[in-house]
Amino acid sequence: AQKITQTQPGMFVQEKEAVTLDCTYDTSDPSYGLFWYKQPSSGEMIFLIYQGSYDQQNATEGRYSLNFQKARKSANLVISASQLGDSAMYFCARAGGTSYGKLTFGQGTILTVHP
């Protein structure tokens, strides 16, 4: 199985500080996509950011950026200026091959933002 690994079960950050959530992946597909989703305690999965394997630049969406290192097969999420509302579970996911909606998710990282 082509796995997604999130090695940090939990992370803590002070409000207004930056935090990096780690994600590494396996793949044999030449073309693939990487996604990050946020899941608050209410349960909904919220799309944050996307990185394509052939994209030349790292993706950014507001306070979210993706540190994509293709050779290392890592796609770390960076959240700048953390807010209390960022406290949630964060999932890294990979799509590849012919089924781009068929995502393989990691086990997630629980982020807690302290005031």
Place this chain on the structure above:
Amino acid sequence: DTGVSQDPRHKITKRGQNVTFRCDPISEHNRLYWYRQTLGQGPEFLTYFQNEAQLEKSRLLSDRFSAERPKGSFSTLEIQRTEQGDSAMYLCASSLDGARNSPLHFGNGTRLTVT
């Protein structure tokens, strides 16, 4: 855009009973996905539809599970003869198409408890 809606939000049933969940995707989205999420884990892919055609099913989807999308709009997921191991959150998602950068938009899920 009212988002992806799922009904019911919670379902408690006794082992051996049949249950059916409904998902209404974002109206212009032609792809619809079902995922299952157990406590502390990332979502796992179950199946997906392109319009009314079911294009792929996971090995996780035993023959007790059936999904339909009869008119290419809403979808139902039925579980027959429920087992305690079926207890999980069932997530529905939709996307505009299967393009690599077309993110999945998830509903709030249906939490199933089998007693």
